[in-house]
Amino acid sequence: MRFATKPRLAWEMIAAALDAGVEAPWVTGDEAYGQDPQLRAALEARGTGYVLAVACSTRVRINHGRTSLRADTVVGRLPVTAWQRQSAGIGAKGPRYYDWAWIRIGTGNRHHLLVRRNRTTGELAFYLCWSPTEVPLAELVRVAGARWSVEECFQTAKGQVGLDHYQVRHWTSWHRHITLAMLALAFLTALAADAAPEPPADTYHFARSRDPITLTVPEIRHLLVTVFRPPAVATARLLHWSNWRRHHQATARRSHYRRRTRWIDHETTLEY
Structure with missing residues (x-):
């Protein structure tokens, strides 16, 4: 066996999956993979889009490839209007909202530098992106999340x-x-x-529901252990505790979503 870097091993697995007919329109990964130009080039050659994290010191070419700057330097020149608030997906405590900006880099229209800014701490994260066709910012944010x-x-x-x-x-x-x-x-x-039932279109209404949360992996594991290793208590009591736990978790979720909603509304009011 010869030594291979993490990006090389990743590409071998990705190539094997694509060759086997796995439909994967996007690849995402951390800086260990985003910093490797050979991995990015191989993905582009196969027509697979990517959103890969990179360091702030990564140099990108702007102005149709005429100027080379560090990623954090490019961000420092962005106007306030370049930032858009979008959710990177649903987290344990509700939508994960960040400020996002994207800048076309290189000479084409399909390479972008994507920047995420934490709305509380101001911490920045950077991604190099490529897609076989033009896509909106929301799609890149979704893949990053x-x-x-x-x-x-x-x-x-x-x-x-x-x-x-x-x-x-x-x-x-x-x-x-x-x-x-x-x-x-x-x-x-x-x-x-x-x-799990079909997720409703209104996520916030779903989060405020009085119903218990659906069965989770930990809860199912707990119930299976109880079935195969019966304790001294009755089954009805165990099911009662399972239902109580899920009601309690639903209450906690409603509180998180309510607080997150108030925070979002407050931020929106301040902006306007």
């Missing part, structure tokens, strides 16, 4: 199915553990998805 679901997936796998709970020294034993853990998580996720 998709990384959150990947991180959440790893966290859930570690907490619910013991993805990182192993002490092995050999490839075969490690591969067996990881495969079984991923299979267990896929099984629980499929059960949770099957039990």
Whole structure:
């Protein structure tokens, strides 16, 4: 086996998935992948769009490729009107709103520098983007926010199915553990998805609903453990506690969404 960098390993996996017929219009990743020009070039050659994080020191070419500047220098020259508030997706406490700006870079119309600004701390994050066709800012924001679901997936796998709970020294034993853990998580996720109703169009109305939250992966795992290892208490009592927990979680969600809504309305009032 020869040494290969993370971007090289990533491209080998992406290429294998594309060759197998997996439909993946976008690729997103952190700075370890965004800083690699060979990975970006390979994705463009396959017609796969990307939104890849890069460092603030990354140099980009603006003015139709005539000027080369650091990404953070370009942001410093943007007018106030360049920033737009958009949600990067639904988080645990409601929509994840940030300020976003995008700048065309290079000589074409499909390369962009995407910048995210935290509305509270002012912290900036930078992304290099390319798409086979012209897309709106909202689509790039959506792809950038998709990384959150990947991180959440790893966290859930570690907490619910013991993805990182192993002490092995050999490839075969490690591969067996990881495969079984991923299979267990896929099984629980499929059960949770099957039990979940169709999401309504009005997300805030859904968040304020008095109904308990839908069955989650942790809750399903807890119930399955109870079924296979019956405790001393009655089943009806366990189901009662499960229903109580989900009602309590629904109450917490309503509070988070209500606070987030007031904060958004307050920010909008100040802007106008």
